[in-house]
Amino acid sequence: xxxxxxxxxxxxxxxxxxxxxxxxxxxxxxxxxxxxxxxxxxxxxxxxxxxxxxxxxxxxxxxxxxxxxxxxxxxxxxxxxxxxxxxxxxxxxxxxxxxxxxxxxxxxxxxxxxxxxxxxxxxxxxxxxxxxxxxxxxxxxxxxxxxxxxxxxxxxxxxxxxxxxxxxxxxxxxxxxxxxxxxxxxxxxxxxxxxxxxxxxxxxxxxxxxxxxxxxxxxxxxxxxxxxxxxxxxxxxxxxxxxxxxxxxxxxxxxxxxxxxxxxxxxxxxxxxxxxxxxxxxxxxxxxxxxxxxxxxxxxxxxxxxxxxxxxxxxxxxxxxxxxxxxxxxxxxxxxxxxxxxxxxxxxxxxxxxxxxxxxxxxxxxxxxxxxxxxxx
Amino acid sequence: xxxxxxxxxxxxxxxxxxxxxxxxxxxxxxxxxxxxxxxxxxxxxxxxxxxxxxxxxxxxxxxxxxxxxxxxxxxxxxxxxxxxxxxxxxxxxxxxxxxxxxxxxxxxxxxxxxxxxxxxxxxxxxxxxxxxxxxxxxxxxxxxxxxxxxxxxxxxxxxxxxxxxxxxxxxxxxxxxxxxxxxxxxxxxxxxxxxxxxxxxxxxxxxxxxxxxxxxxxxxxxxxxxxxxxxxxxxxxxxxxxxxxxxxxxxxxxxxxxxxxxxxxxxxxxxx
Numbered sequence: 001x002x003x004x005x006x007x008x009x010x011x012x013x014x015x016x017x018x019x020x021x022x023x024x025x026x027x028x029x030x031x032x033x034x035x036x037x038x039x040x041x042x043x044x045x046x047x048x049x050x051x052x053x054x055x056x057x058x059x060x061x062x063x064x065x066x067x068x069x070x071x072x073x074x075x076x077x078x079x080x081x082x083x084x085x086x087x088x089x090x091x092x093x094x095x096x097x098x099x100x101x102x103x104x105x106x107x108x109x110x111x112x113x114x115x116x117x118x119x120x121x122x123x124x125x126x127x128x129x130x131x132x133x134x135x136x137x138x139x140x141x142x143x144x145x146x147x148x149x150x151x152x153x154x155x156x157x158x159x160x161x162x163x164x165x166x167x168x169x170x171x172x173x174x175x176x177x178x179x180x181x182x183x184x185x186x187x188x189x190x191x192x193x194x195x196x197x198x199x200x201x202x203x204x205x206x207x208x209x210x211x212x213x214x215x216x217x218x219x220x221x222x223x224x225x226x227x228x229x230x231x232x233x234x235x236x237x238x239x240x241x242x243x244x245x246x247x248x249x250x251x252x253x254x255x256x257x258x259x260x261x262x263x264x265x266x267x268x269x270x271x272x273x274x275x276x277x278x279x280x281x282x283x284x285x286x287x288x289x290x291x292x293x294x295x296x297x298x299x300x301x302x303x304x305x306x307x308x309x310x311x312x313x314x315x316x317x318x319x320x321x322x323x324x325x326x327x328x329x330x331x332x333x334x335x336x337x338x339x340x341x342x343x344x345x346x347x348x349x350x351x352x353x354x355x356x357x358x359x360x361x362x363x364x365x366x367x368x369x370x371x372x373x374x375x376x377x
Numbered sequence: 378x379x380x381x382x383x384x385x386x387x388x389x390x391x392x393x394x395x396x397x398x399x400x401x402x403x404x405x406x407x408x409x410x411x412x413x414x415x416x417x418x419x420x421x422x423x424x425x426x427x428x429x430x431x432x433x434x435x436x437x438x439x440x441x442x443x444x445x446x447x448x449x450x451x452x453x454x455x456x457x458x459x460x461x462x463x464x465x466x467x468x469x470x471x472x473x474x475x476x477x478x479x480x481x482x483x484x485x486x487x488x489x490x491x492x493x494x495x496x497x498x499x500x501x502x503x504x505x506x507x508x509x510x511x512x513x514x515x516x517x518x519x520x521x522x523x524x525x526x527x528x529x530x531x532x533x534x535x536x537x538x539x540x541x542x543x544x545x546x547x548x549x550x551x552x553x554x555x556x557x558x559x560x561x562x563x564x565x566x567x568x569x570x571x572x573x574x575x576x577x578x579x580x581x582x583x584x585x586x587x588x589x590x591x592x593x594x595x596x597x598x599x600x601x602x603x604x605x606x607x608x609x610x611x612x613x614x615x616x617x618x619x620x621x622x623x624x625x626x627x628x629x630x631x632x633x634x635x636x637x638x639x640x641x642x643x644x645x646x647x648x649x
Contacts, residue, residue: 025460046646051459051639056485060452063445063482067425067456070443071464075456093446220441221461225420227387227436229444230428238390238436239444 004183010148010175011078014104014168015040017152018076020184021191023102024050025073027064029057029083032116033172034106037078058086062103066090069099070228072194072219074156078104080172081123082113084130091165092131093230095253098207098217100159100194103167104152106175107283107334109361118361119172121283122335127167128312134250136257138264139167139312141282145179150189151309157192158264162256163214169311171334173284173363197224206237207249213256257313265315268307271297275304277377278326278351280319280343282308285332285364292369303373308339316346323347328376332356332364352376385409385419387439394433398584398592400551400577401431404498407549407557407575408469409438414562422465425454427479430505431471431498431577448479451486451495458493462636465565466492472499473511476532480512487541490569491635496561497534498551500577508582519586538572539627544634545571546627551578552599553623563625569634576603576621 008016015037018026026045028038042052051068055061058079065075079087084105094101107123109115127139138158142151148170159166197204197216206226208215215235218224231239232246240246257264271293272278281289286307296303306322308315319342323329329351331340340355347353356372358364386409395401412422422440426432428447435442441464445453450468458466475483475497486493502520503509510520512532520527538546545567547560557575564571578584578595589595606624609617 025456027456043646046639046643047649049643049647053455053459055452055455056481059449060455060482060485063449063452064456064459066445067443067453068460069456071457071460073460089446090449220423220443220457221421221464223420225439225441227442227444229436230446231444 003185006181006183007178008145008181009036009178010145010170011036011106012040013145013149013181014078014152015044016183017149018102018156019044019048020149020186020189021074021153021156022193023074023076023156024048025065025068025075026052026077027055027061027068027075028078029055029061031058031080031083033108033175034078034080034104037104041076058083059089062087062090065101066094066097066099069101070220072222074100074160076102076104080106080108080116081110084123084126088126088130092133092135094165095131095135096133096230096232097228098163098253099165100163101165102152102155102159103165105167105169107169107171109359115361117172119284119363120334120359121171121285122338122359123169124311124335125338127169134254136164136254137167137312138162138164138257139169139310141308141311142168142170142174143283143286143307144174145177146181148174149181150184153189153191157190160194161192161214162260163217164256171283177284201225205235207233207235209235209252213252213259261313264310265313266309267315267318268309270305270307272304272306272322274302275326276302277304277328277330277373278322279303279305279330279332279369280308280339281305281332282311282339285334288364288366289332289369291366292373295366295370296373301373301377314342314346319343319346320348323350326351329353330356330369330372330376332369334358334364380410380413382406382409385412385439386437390437393437395430396581398578398580398595399430400500400575401434401498403551403554404496404557404575404577405434405437407554408467408496408561410558411561411565414558415565417465421463422467423454423457425450425457425466425468427470427474429471429474429503431469432474434469448474448477449482450474451479451482454493455486455489455491458491458636459639462640467565468493468495470497471504472497472501472513472534473503476512476534476537484537484541487538487543487570487572489635490542490544490631492568492570494561494564494571494573496573496575498575498577499534500579500583502579502583504579504582508586521582521586534574535572535626542570543572543627544569544629544631545625547572547625548574548576548621548623550576550599550603550623552596556623560625567628569631
């Protein structure tokens with residue numbers, strides 16, 4: 001049977017991807033330009049016995065999804081810049097309490113209210129550094145409607161696999177663009193479910209490292225009962241200030257991601273084999289970059305693109321290797337240099353890095369990138 | 378035979394963090410007795426709190442316990458209850474946690490009339506941080522941030538809850554220990570959002586600054602300023618001046634509540 005094909009908006013694709021992944025709970029608050037996710041799920045979730053709740057504010061929405069996640073549900077919230085700022089408090093809670101949750105954040109301008117209907121890529125640092133304290137971060141940056149669907153599924157998989165909040169952040173162009181999508185059949189994409197405890201309720205500890213860096217999480221309302229807190233905790237879930245336990249716990253939470261970078265980091269290499277100039281781009285900007293690379297090739301310039309699909313953890317080693325192979329790197333992005341700074345760090349002086357920055361609410365067009373390619377070559 | 382509190386306490390978690398003379402332990406005992414009377418199943422009961430002295434309560438109890446972030450108990454609990462409506466969900470916390478930083482979540486939980494019970498221990502102060510004034514600190518009172526006297530008017534927690542749409546609102550005190558479990562039992566049995574405000578004392582950070590010579594004096598004050606709703610009915614307005622009324626202050630049977638309404642949404646969606 002042929003896969004179902006549709007003409008779909010990015011935000012609608014995110015909602016469909018969440019359902020494919022097995023999401024049964026959405027908590028949200030209206031905010032442009034992500035509201036369609038809430039609208040679609042308010043219609044679709046009750047049809048499958050799932051729950052949709054519009055909370056009183058962004059913080060409440062994040063709280064509700066964490067609460068629901070602790071009952072075993074796969075949970076999603078959707079927001080945009082100002083909402084992401086508000087959610088940071090409890091994104092930190094989800095980090096320390098090691099509770100799976102997916103945060104779908106559409107990037108518009110900022111700081112503050114910024115330009116609510118304009119595209120931006122300026123939330124990528126907020127995804128990693130927004131909440132206080134040391135913590136790991138996973139952030140996916142899809143570039144098409146199809147990819148928003150698929151990466152939403154992957155965001156759920158990573159959240160459940162690593163027991164942590166995972167962000168998926170299209171820019172406003174991707175979120176509001178409509179294009180062709182081919183729906184995967186059930187089973188076509190991998191769907192990962194939470195690991196259930198294998199020990200008896202009496203032996204269960206919610207942060208039991210005998211089971212590795214990602215201990216199994218039981219559900220409230222099952223045969224298991226346990227304590228969850230936002231304080232630094234021991235393996236039994238109860239608060240501790242014992243130095244060795246806190247140090248070990250914090251390091252383990254970082255290690256969950258750091259030791260699994262190759263499992264998490266995804267990217268696309270486009271015409272890089274013989275490239276002398278590499279564009280490092282993500283999100284909708286990569287679509288302009290691809291066009292610019294093709295145009296450059298036509299003009300006899302050996303250009304290629306490294307497309308970041310997973311922004312956090314950052315593809316450090318791939319960018320480092322790239323910098324030793326090309327003569328120049330160009331980093332177009334709809335902010336004032338957030339990705340560029342990371343690329344400069346990874347390139348470690350092996351290739352010059354030139355940024356193209358736009359924060360005027362307009363997309364970076366292929367002509368701008370092509371011009372820069374000609375300038376650096 | 379004396380009541381067996383240990384049956385509901387997590388082994389090895391005592392002593393609790395509360396200061397000598399603090400009423401939170403009295404409230405916890407009342408809650409335990411209420412849970413016993415109600416026969417709530419441990420695995421099917423979530424106890425959710427925010428941040429503060431009172432919010433440490435869930436850690437001592439052998440249930441599904443969730444110690445959330447400051448002010449957020451009602452919002453986390455709403456997620457738990459929505460996802461698993463068959464669970465009993467009880468919230469506990471203090472006045473600062475519930476009515477200041479958590480004020481928005483509190484009023485919206487009231488408005489939704491979601492079937493949970495919120496026990497607010499009102500000791501008129503932020504105790505854990507050392508005695509700053511809360512939205513429930515009386516005007517003129519001393520706190521570490523109102524050394525010249527508190528200029529702020531205080532919330533009436535019960536009125537706030539009623540105004541926001543809670544369908545069961547009761548008030549007790551840490552002095553009237555034997556009434557606490559009775560109020561909680563009735564609150565949990567009520568279908569809808571129920572609020573039980575317990576007037577409490579903080580001898581360490583409120584009493585000392587406000588010229589209470591002892592815990593006994595603070596406890597006696599709770600006795601002296603309160604009057605039961607039954608007694609109040611027979612009193613004149615003049616006699617009631619300065620009195621705080623206790624008991625079940627408001628009860629409305631709407632015949633429905635939030636998760637029951639959402640179950641209807643699911644039915645309608647499945648037919649659509």
